[in-house]
Amino acid sequence: MSSLPDLTEAGSRRDRFEALYEANYHRVLGYARRRVGREDAADVVAETFLVAWRRLDEVPPGDSARLWLYGTARRVLANNQRGKRRRERVTERMRTNVRRSLDADGVGGELHAAAAALARLRPEERELLALVAWEGLDAGEIAQVIGCSRNAARIRIHRARRRFADELARGGGSMKRNSVGGHVSEAYE
Amino acid sequence: MSKNGNPIDALIAGLAVVRDEELKEELQTSGAALLATILVCPVEASQRTRAPRRRRRALAVAAGLALAAVLSLPALSIVRSIAGLGSGADDLTPVPTSSEIVVVSGRAGVPWKIVAVKSDHGLCWGLQVKDPSEGWTQGLGCDYLDLRGDLPPDVRGNPSRPCLTSPTEVVPCASLSRHWVDFPGDTTNFSGYDALNRIIVLGVVARGVAAVELVLTNGKTVPANLVERPHGLPLSFYWAVLPPSDGYRRTSDVVEVTKMALARDAAGRVLERRVPAWNGNPTGDPEGAPPPS
Numbered sequence: 271m272s273s274l275p276d277l278t279e280a281g282s283r284r285d286r287f288e289a290l291y292e293a294n295y296h297r298v299l300g301y302a303r304r305r306v307g308r309e310d311a312a313d314v315v316a317e318t319f320l321v322a323w324r325r326l327d328e329v330p331p332g333d334s335a336r337l338w339l340y341g342t343a344r345r346v347l348a349n350n351q352r353g354k355r356r357r358e359r360v361t362e363r364m365r366t367n368v369r370r371s372l373d374a375d376g377v378g379g380e381l382h383a384a385a386a387a388l389a390r391l392r393p394e395e396r397e398l399l400a401l402v403a404w405e406g407l408d409a410g411e412i413a414q415v416i417g418c419s420r421n422a423a424r425i426r427i428h429r430a431r432r433r434f435a436d437e438l439a440r441g442g443g444s445m446k447r448n449s450v451g452g453h454v455s456e457a458y459e
Numbered sequence: 460m461s462k463n464g465n466p467i468d469a470l471i472a473g474l475a476v477v478r479d480e481e482l483k484e485e486l487q488t489s490g491a492a493l494l495a496t497i498l499v500c501p502v503e504a505s506q507r508t509r510a511p512r513r514r515r516r517a518l519a520v521a522a523g524l525a526l527a528a529v530l531s532l533p534a535l536s537i538v539r540s541i542a543g544l545g546s547g548a549d550d551l552t553p554v555p556t557s558s559e560i561v562v563v564s565g566r567a568g569v570p571w572k573i574v575a576v577k578s579d580h581g582l583c584w585g586l587q588v589k590d591p592s593e594g595w596t597q598g599l600g601c602d603y604l605d606l607r608g609d610l611p612p613d614v615r616g617n618p619s620r621p622c623l624t625s626p627t628e629v630v631p632c633a634s635l636s637r638h639w640v641d642f643p644g645d646t647t648n649f650s651g652y653d654a655l656n657r658i659i660v661l662g663v664v665a666r667g668v669a670a671v672e673l674v675l676t677n678g679k680t681v682p683a684n685l686v687e688r689p690h691g692l693p694l695s696f697y698w699a700v701l702p703p704s705d706g707y708r709r710t711s712d713v714v715e716v717t718k719m720a721l722a723r724d725a726a727g728r729v730l731e732r733r734v735p736a737w738n739g740n741p742t743g744d745p746e747g748a749p750p751p752s
Contacts, residue, residue, distance in 0.1 A: 287497075304476055404471070
């Protein structure tokens with residue numbers, strides 16, 4: 271987790287924005303790239319930082335700025351990819367990417383099954399798991415990104431993991447259901 | 460990328476097409492160009508209000524849907540043990556201070572029940588369903604309760620808990636006004652309730668509320684069932700079972716069932732109307748900004 275300067279105490283507006291941008295550009299770009307194609311990702315990044323530039327006074331200080339940007343990027347992305355057609359594109363991209371990944375490292379069926387299981391989840395569940403696994407956020411940080419309580423975020427993550435495990439098992443994933451399900455089911459025992 | 464050791468997270472992390480670190484070099488090329496472009500964009504305060512109406516609405520929809528999904532049920536938590544839910548030790552694990560109360564139960568394809576238990580984080584409550592293969596679900600919500608009346612700490616919850624007042628502003632929940640009726644929540648848009656063949660709407664109300672009506676997004680108004688102060692709890696629960704599809708408003712991936720909850724006293728007077736919250740109206744004020752459509 272990076273440590274940003276306290277933007278509320280930084281110098282000029284321009285300096286503040288540049289500090290914000292330099293510290294987070296690759297993170298926001300990574301966030302977008304992991305979800306949409308390169309061209310769409312560029313649009314998402316540009317629009318996200320344009321919102322930040324115009325609403326710089328609302329960007330929280332410190333590391334929370336990163337979460338604010340994720341939240342903004344998430345909304346920009348949602349705005350840009352509404353509808354079934356786009357979701358199918360995302361899913362297809364995910365499959366393509368996984369296929370490419372498999373070709374590259376020969377990992378094989380496990381990732382294939384995982385990608386298929388992930389694609390079968392609801393978009394909001396998929397995004398929660400991605401925020402954890404791809405952005406490395408914990409429940410408290412995700413709560414800030416999506417605008418809910420930490421408890422709500424935690425249980426939604428839990429449910430999403432459980433659904434993922436179910437889908438993985440249903441699709442014949444190479445991770446046995448007991449090992450995955452058992453882990454996420456500890457809360458029930 | 461996630462480093463919490465959860466095997467699911469590790470597996471999903473492996474699906475990422477690119478890591479942030481791999482993109483740092485682009486800061487010197489496309490990133491620098493973008494920065495230069497943005498820095499010459501106007502930033503006057505009225506910029507946002509002058510944004511195209513369609514775009515403002517679309518952004519509002521995105522924000523609204525995000526929070527609507529979050530707030531459709533009481534924020535959920537696990538009462539007994541939180542191991543396996545997060546990324547390690549958690550200081551927010553609620554500790555029950557009472558036995559479990561079954562407020563009401565029924566069957567909608569599968570058995571369901573509304574359950575409540577007092578805890579050091581306030582009242583934990585919610586809907587549990589009996590999955591045919593996995594048994595009863597266990598999630599309960601333990602958020603701060605903003606209902607009127609004197610509620611003990613193990614019902615009210617933590618007054619310093621953060622509450623949204625705008626999409627970006629958080630204040631202690633206790634600083635917000637109190638209400639007669641809680642947001643109506645329902646079982647749509649959540650996994651875990653797939654086995655139900657009906658939609659169940661539920662919520663809590665303060666003492667003094669004698670009736671609750673639900674104004675649905677399909678234009679209908681239905682009376683909710685009321686369970687008054689079950690097992691001596693200082694609040695009441697309302698609930699209704701609705702058809703799974705009855706012309707409810709659907710926006711993208713989200714089904715919106717309830718438009719408003721209306722609380723009446725014993726004389727039939729309206730005590731309060733409350734609408735589902737969204738980012739632009741986090742307190743569910745019926746006079747506040749309506750959810751985007």
